[in-house]
Amino acid sequence: MAQGQMAPGIVAGRLSSDELAANFDDLHPAYAPHEAAVAADRCYFCYDAPCQAACPTDIDIPMFIRQIQTGHPEAAARTIFEQNILGGMCARVCPTETLCEEACVREAAEGKPVEIGRLQRYATDTLMRGGVHPFTRAAPTGKTVAVVGAGPAGLSCAHRLAMLGHDVVIHEAREKAGGLNEFGIAAYKATQNFAAAEVDWLLQIGGIVIETSSALGRTITLEGLRDAYDAVFLSIGLAGVNALRAAGEDKDGVIDAVEFIAALRQADDLSALPVGRNVVVIGGGMTAIDAAVQSKLLGAENVTVAYRRSREEMGASRFEQDLAASKGVKLMFNVQPVAVHGNGSAVEIELEYTSSAGGTLKGTGETIRLAADQVFKAIGQSLAGAPEGLALEGRKIRVEGPGRTSVPGVWAGGDCASGGDDLTVTAVAEGRDAAMDIHAQLSA
Amino acid sequence: MADLKTNFLGIESPNPFWLASAPPTDKEYNVRRAFEAGWGGVVWKTLGAEGPPIVNVNGPRYGAIHGADRRLLGLNNIELITDRPLEINLEEIARVKADYPDRAVIVSIMVPCEEAAWKAILPRVAETGADGIELNFGCPHGMSERGMGSAVGQVPEYIEMVTRWCKTHYDKPVIVKLTPNITDIRHPARAAKNGGADAVSLINTISSITSVNLDNFSPEPSIDGKGSHGGYCGPAVKPIAMNMVAEIARDPETRGLPISGIGGVTTWRDAAEFMALGCGTVQVCTAAMTYGFRVVQEMASGLSQWMDEKGYTSVDAFIGRAVPNVTDWQYLNLNYVAKARIDQEACIKCGRCYAACEDTSHQAIWMKEGRVFEVNDAECVACNLCVDVCPVEACITMERLQPGTTDPRTGRVVQEEYASWTTHPNNPMARAAE
Ligand SMILES: Cc1cc2nc3c(=O)[nH]c(=O)nc-3n(C[C@H](O)[C@H](O)[C@H](O)COP(=O)(O)OP(=O)(O)OC[C@H]3O[C@@H](n4cnc5c(N)ncnc54)[C@H](O)[C@@H]3O)c2cc1C
Ligand SMILES: Cc1cc2nc3c(=O)[nH]c(=O)nc-3n(C[C@H](O)[C@H](O)[C@H](O)COP(=O)(O)O)c2cc1C
């Protein structure tokens, strides 16, 4: 018997397996061929297409949609993969409402863009279902490159370098490749173990070795890598988590949202995963929304996202906010945590209302208490474990042009590098571009 | 609501929308349902001579051309005339006409090109009480190989001869249905008139192959790996049909000959256009076969609304109104100078106008910072291509340069008065015309 939403405390098995399976099903289900045909027919084949300009990986969107239209989804997939080897994952996780689809002229015309993301999924699924890899490796160049971190930036960089004939070793701190594709993305965006399947498919290019449990700063050093390889690409993401700076942060039940999500993503059996009855998520980005929605889907009774600024300033897009609201998550704006109360374990959270006069955020003094047996911190990740000697910009590794760091022979991209949005698709673009620059230098 | 009552050759119908001779009119069941749905008249599916009826193929008989969203733009068929016994058709026609005296019932006929054959069938058709006959000289497949259909329609002398036989042996209106599979539609129309036809109807279907199967290399529709040309109809053929109608309407030899317009009529607007080009009624096949009989209700309400808006109280008020405006190219006013204008508010910035003009035409559209598309009057020849490729209706319009202004493309001042090629200095014949 399921425990139900009302069971007190942090417990597993609030919902039945059937309910959980339904809750964590695909957010945007795959198109059937007829749906794809109808959706593809809506594309105008724009000149210098604005959707393409809005795609961080610069996919030739009008061309791939036309290829779907003419009955060649595999060719469409190839068009996609030429620019974005993780086009399958991006089709599932890109916030298209703020990227390609926002720029689609049919959004301007009718408020209904061509569904580029789902068409991209249709094409890439079709090709990947066949198990074939669309590219072949160039003749080996004899050059070797170390990639640190097997997230989207690292995988994209490694694939492009391998395709060009270089030998790549990816050093990954975790026991499994994929980065946040595997450990971070909401479960209903990448169902059926897609992240791992995609890595296997990508590795078919050949020339890439992944060494897991190989952590920069622990088992390896940048100097060591620079000596052993012709070039180094750093794509270590943001492994640190920002602190809440509220009293009682150390109580049981207060945890990092990314940790919760990682556990959820790795769980074989969601009914074994504990979740609170009253969950409060602190933060306003995609991570906060994902933690909140997935808590709700696991069966929490009350889930609140508490964000310190206004709705307009929230990092999560309007689409994400509406998604959360539709699942029954309550969104609170202009509140900041003051203290977590409870005797050893969290019971309540105290929030203070804020106002932002002239750009600076101030507490108003008025507070409110919410029942909270589980508090998720989602107030941003930060760079951790970056090697010494690399110039930083803000709190990230400074890069110029296609990912060049301040140290010769070392490139960086993805979330750990300066510039760009922290998105899967941006990481893919940066990995690819750094690979092209590395290739140019190695071939010079 | 304007009254749509139509009187064509003395045959009255509550509206000008008739179903063309085709599957929708092949049996009593269909025709009764069509009349219940509101169709003003029908041309019964073509009857053949007494005796064992023709047979149809037993595999697919239609092919199609689709637009976006599988909208049916063109249909092609390899069906023949009715494959049901003559006797049964005649009995059904008589019953339907008796029950629907206010609707037009025309019987389409195709029998061998011998007077005896026509003489035999016509009295039997007359007995049904039908309002008139239509001679099917159009079917481009199957029947033509047997010396009927378009085999007759392509030879003006035969048309004239057969029409005359019909006028001799039948005393109600005779409509001659023309095939478009000829080079100059005026010749068969003149022949029909000379033979005494009361009207012509056009077009029948156009010889066509809609597609080729790239696995087995058979034309579609494929019958056991082989295909045959079929007859093309539907929205795609409307422009061809309207040109042929206009040619007949303005030909001095056939001017005034009543016309029933056929080919791609799908909406009230299509019907109004055919009628403006001189058609007293229109006939519809593909639209009914695509959407069912109910489409006629939109056609009727739409036509009626438009007539109200224009102040026309009867269809006769606008029939033929476009005919005087159909002219030869040489008479078009070369002093009419226009430029494309883009409505920036309506523009969705797709860039199709730019691609079309820049790649294939006159490089007269600028793509400026922020995807702002503007027309360069110094290059624009007013060809209309941008208007035609723009996905937003009325976003790009053609505007006339007022006389007295200078055309930045030619540097010449636009003249007020009409001037055509007939008097143009570049025309070697122009002087002869003086
Ligand atoms: C919860 C959550 C949800 C998200 N949802 C979306 C979404 O829906 N759509 C979207 O576009 N983006 C989303 N993002 C952002 C997206 O996941 C990241 O922008 C993207 O994964 C960045 O890729 P990356 O390769 O730079 O880093 P990561 O994916 O973080 O990969 C870094 C890799 O490096 C490894 N590593 C770290 N340190 C070391 C070290 N010292 N030595 C060796 N290896 C190391 C890590 O284990 C990891 O495998 C989300 C992020 C989070 C946290
Ligand atoms: C399946 C089919 C069968 C047809 N059979 C006949 C016929 O027996 N006699 C005839 O005169 N026209 C026949 N036609 C032609 C139609 O009457 C009409 O002229 C043509 O389809 C163009 O009109 P539309 O564009 O509205 O379909 C047929 C058309 C179709 C599609």
Ligand code: SF4
């Ligand atoms: S990768 Fe993402 S942004 Fe680019 S086209 Fe695909 S869905 Fe859109």
Ligand code: SF4
């Ligand atoms: S902007 Fe929209 S309509 Fe234009 S090419 Fe892109 S997807 Fe197609």
Ligand code: SF4
């Ligand atoms: S084709 Fe029309 S909508 Fe598209 S850019 Fe040109 S004017 Fe604008």
